[in-house]
Amino acid sequence: MIRFEQVEKRYASGQTALSDLNLSVDVGELVFLTGPSGAGKSTVLKLLGLLERPTRGRITVAGVELGQVKAAGIPAYRQRIGMVFQDHRLIHELSNWDNIALPLRLAGGLRRELDSRVQAVLATVGLDGQDQKRPNAMSAGEQQRVGIARALVTRPDVVIADEPTGNLDPNRSLDILQLFQSIAKSGVTVLIASHDQRLIEQLGARQIRLAGGRAVGSAHD
């Protein structure tokens, strides 16, 4: 489902973030990207979101070779994947409902279809009935759930998340990671960059360890 082949990423500053990286994630798999700060975890996710382009190598996501996606095709590609961020990236002027409905509207959903999908996904993340609240009237963990709901609402093949538990205490973090685990069980491929070594081990999920821009090991605890 996700495949990196000999990928190199050198930023304009000259910093080489990834060199000769190979990795692959199967359909419905939950995989964690781990490694020390500066190892290149965020860079991998930015390449997957087409926020950056690799300087060398090939990346394929759900059958799409990203090198073939032109600038004009980026919006349509982004609509096909779900993205979750450490700082949620919710629009605070909008209600939860409007935030979650946004990707559906972008993708061309009809008005009458939105509500049932929004309510269903809110239930999935455990926030039934919270659709009219504004994000900033909620706790950090709840905001992250809204962010996850927004990433799931279009039922993407792939969900990527950069430090989704970075702002949460360990209990909330475990809840969120378990939520991701159940999402993966429903058939969605999930790739998460995280520091929460202990929790990952507790979940027993596969890890891809990065160091200095290379995969240094794939552990399945």
Added chain:
Amino acid sequence: MTEPLRAFRQRPLLERIRAWLEQHQDAAQAALRRLLGASVASQLTIAVIGIALVLPATLQVFIENTRQAARGFDAALDVSVYLKAHLPEIQGRTLATRIGQRPDVQLARYVSPDEGLTEFRRWSGLGSAVEAVGRNPLPGAIIVRPRSASTDPVAIDRLVQNLGTLPEADQVQFDGVWVRRYTSLVDAIARFAEILGGLFAVSVLLIVGNTVRLDVDARRHEIEIMKLLGASDGFVRRPVLYAGLWYGLLGGVTGCALLELLVLLVRGPVSRVASAYGSAFAVTLPSGGLILLLIGGGAALGWLGAWLAASRHLREIAPGQDD
């Protein structure tokens, strides 16, 4: 859970059109809500646009009215053909009919010496002096009303010349020179108004452009998030263009209201001046065409101003690097 997203793209055309229309409706509503609900700044922008539109529009109303007034001067554009003395009346009448058939003549009327005298007595007040002369000194005359006199000075000159070569004519007189000056002055003012209108149109573009650019900057974070989620440039541009359109449209409505007010205020004094000169002239309210032009033109200018100011700006906003 839910049907996968890809299904949206493979929908029947009608549903895709409907989704597109809904997106437009949403964008228009959101833009209007933000504009009305928001700040004093946006109301100020609307007021400034209204004022910028009302200045050339006032001039336009002025021009429409002076042209209206000029229509009352038609009688002053008549050409008088004084006939040779002792020309028989029947010949004079035949000649009048002939002149009346010319394509550049609207009407030709024969005035016999007797009728001429009666008219002269009436408006000169010199009736008794004429009596003293004893015998009617006036020749017969033909009063010619040219077609298109006020619009075509060359044609009227040609007509005057032609009539002068008639063997029956003694003298041809045209008194409309001052009317001609008046209409060419109005034409010059009209040209000035057009130029002024153009300048004010540019100022509306700049005002809307600037306001919309500030709006975009204020919403930069939101726009970045939308792009991150797969919003196209067109999608994020849409509410901005609608905002421009609303600014222009509401500015146009404000301009119309100001214009009506202005006209109502000067109407009384002007008609008092006119009646002092024995005229029934009254200032007319702005025409429906002008009102439509103000509102429609305002909306179009607002849309264009937003497009010019924001489309590149929006393209350049890229989802930020979050670390």
